[in-house]
Amino acid sequence: MTPVLALAGAGDMATAVAVRFAATHTVVVGDPRAANRAVTVEAVRAAGGTATEVPLDVTDPDQLAAFRATCAEAGTVTALLVAAGLGPVQATPARIVEVDLLGVVRVVEVFADVLAPGGAALVISSIAGHYLGPVAPEVEGAWAHLPFEELGAHPELSAEALADNPSLAYMRAKRAVQLRVRAAAGPWGARGVRINTISPGVIDTAMGREELASPHGAGMRMLLDAAPLPRVGTVEEVASAAAFLLGPEAAYITGTDLIVDGGSVATALLPPAPAT
Structure with a gap:
C-alpha cells in the first residue's frame, strides 16, 4: 500500500516537511483553517505528489x-507530523x-496504533520548553505520565497558576509535550515505532514574524544576537531535521528532542566558567 504522511497542522514548517515527502508519500493534511490546508495541498501537488485535506481541530475528538x-484509508501510515499549535500572541493561556x-497529546494517543512498524512520529515543540527553568521532579513526572483525562487538571496548568500569562502557558505546554x-x-x-520532538528556535514563519513584532520581540532578538549562529532560521532547515527524524536514517533515535535554533539554547543555558 502507499506510504502515508499524516500531517496534523499545516503551518509553514509543516508544509516544508510535506514537500520533502511528496515524492514518496501520500500526504493527508489536517488543519482547522481551510486556507492553510489549501496551501499545503497545492505545495505537495506542485512537487509532483498526492495530497488530500481534512478539517482538523486537534481538540475535537470527532x-x-x-x-x-482518512489517513488509514489512504494507505499505510508510516509517518506522523504533529504541528498543531498556537503562540503566546495568538491565544489565551487556557x-x-x-x-x-x-490537543497534541490527543493526536499522539489516537495514532499510537495507526503507524506501521518501522514508522515514526514527530511532534513540533519549541525551545520555549527549554527556557522554562527548573521544574520540580514530581511536576515533570505528572506531566509525563498522568492519564490524558487528568493532565489538563494539573495545578501547574490551571488558570490560577498561569496568571493570565500566555508565554508561561506556552513554555509549560511545550515542556510537557517533550516529556x-x-x-x-x-x-x-x-x-x-519511533517518536521524537523537535524544538525550533526563531524561524521565519508567519507565527515567528508575529512574535518578533510583539512585545516579546526584543527578548527574542537578544537570544538571536547571542547565539553562535545569530540569525533567524528557515523552514527548510527545520524541514531537513524533521525529514531526518521521520526517515530511516534515524532508525536508532527515539524519545529525544532535537533543538534547531542556531545554538541559542546551548549558549543561554551554558553554565558560567569557573572563576580564575
Missing part, C-alpha cells in the same frame, strides 16, 4: 477520528494549553 480514518498540549513524548517512546518502541 474531527480527529475522521482525520485518523487555549494554548488546550491546543499545544492537550510526554519521552514517556511514549517505550510503549511505541515495543510496537516497532
